[in-house]
Amino acid sequence: MSETRIVVFGAAGRMGRTIIEIVAETAGAKLVAALEPASSAALGEDAGSLAGIRKQGVRVTSDIAGALSGADAVIDFSAPDASAMLADAAALAGCAHVIGTTGFQVEHETRIADAARRTAIVKSGNMSLGVNLIAGLVEQAARALPANLFDIEILEMHHRHKVDAPSGTALLLGEAAAKGRGIGLDEHAVRVRDGQTGPRQTGSIGFATLRGGSVVGEHAVILAGEGERIEISHKAGDRAIFARGAVSAALWTKGRSAGLYSMRDVLGLTG
Numbered sequence: 001m002s003e004t005r006i007v008v009f010g011a012a013g014r015m016g017r018t019i020i021e022i023v024a025e026t027a028g029a030k031l032v033a034a035l036e037p038a039s040s041a042a043l044g045e046d047a048g049s050l051a052g053i054r055k056q057g058v059r060v061t062s063d064i065a066g067a068l069s070g071a072d073a074v075i076d077f078s079a080p081d082a083s084a085m086l087a088d089a090a091a092l093a094g095c096a097h098v099i100g101t102t103g104f105q106v107e108h109e110t111r112i113a114d115a116a117r118r119t120a121i122v123k124s125g126n127m128s129l130g131v132n133l134i135a136g137l138v139e140q141a142a143r144a145l146p147a148n149l150f151d152i153e154i155l156e157m158h159h160r161h162k163v164d165a166p167s168g169t170a171l172l173l174g175e176a177a178a179k180g181r182g183i184g185l186d187e188h189a190v191r192v193r194d195g196q197t198g199p200r201q202t203g204s205i206g207f208a209t210l211r212g213g214s215v216v217g218e219h220a221v222i223l224a225g226e227g228e229r230i231e232i233s234h235k236a237g238d239r240a241i242f243a244r245g246a247v248s249a250a251l252w253t254k255g256r257s258a259g260l261y262s263m264r265d266v267l268g269l270t271g
């Protein structure tokens, strides 16, 4: 099969640079463009130099239409407004879109779902194998343990630069727990507690957010009962785990029909 021609969007970011590195070492993947905003100091720089690897012969640009024309997939770890805009552009160009960005509002989700009618989109709050595996375990545990006996709380910690909360992963794990319980997350999530909160609402799913230092990403789903507590946790030590997942998702989209897919689809973990 021919190589998958990949564009990296948000190329100078923490994830963008890691993606460039992983694309360069992945058989069957070829970097064809690297995108940053028009204001970026990285414009014109070689993508390989930006990522701290050998030169790739691809200069960072802000020309989205030019970059997407002739590409198979764009990998995007950027910001919500930028990802929603890119979803339209990728659909117009007939290019698949792998979205790792988190922190979306309903209007972003709507635009992305609309674009997914026209092109293949893989979107996940966490692209790692480990997190997508534990999401299945969380769903199973939440299904097995009655809501009146076990309280579900989700704890996450990330580096000091992270701008959204709860993390995309925490929400993904919350969705898995809600699915296991046969409830909607939006109606049962408690995302903040402060002051006189009153006792815990039975059946709610609580979130707690920690930020500090250089923590790549740590998550724990706690199922707390009377006299016993189960914890299902994941610790990311290296951004390469997300980048490998994103690059495998880009390869997976080749020849795939339009639709909104998850990493569980890519990894074959559904069902």
Ligand SMILES: NC(=O)C1=CN([C@@H]2O[C@H](COP(=O)(O)OP(=O)(O)OC[C@H]3O[C@@H](n4cnc5c(N)ncnc54)[C@H](OP(=O)(O)O)[C@@H]3O)[C@@H](O)[C@H]2O)C=CC1
Pocket: 009, 010, 011, 012, 013, 014, 015, 016, 035, 036, 037, 039, 040, 041, 077, 078, 079, 082, 099, 100, 101, 102, 103, 124, 125, 126, 127, 128, 168, 242
């Ligand atoms: N799903 C997953 O597995 C993971 C998801 N993430 C998510 O990915 C996102 C990015 O994280 P991270 O790399 O740490 O963040 P960074 O802030 O380091 O990188 C974001 C990059 O996107 C660029 N960007 C923003 N807007 C545009 C635009 N309109 N056009 C082109 N580039 C743009 C930024 O450029 P500039 O700085 O010039 O604005 C920056 O280079 C976050 O939402 C994070 O939560 C992170 C890790 C794993």
Ligand SMILES: O=C(O)C1=N[C@H](C(=O)O)C[C@H](O)C1
Pocket: 102, 125, 126, 158, 162, 166, 167, 168, 169, 170, 216, 217, 218, 236
């Ligand atoms: O911003 C990050 O860094 C991360 N974001 C994702 C999230 O919001 O869950 C995934 C990972 O935990 C790192």
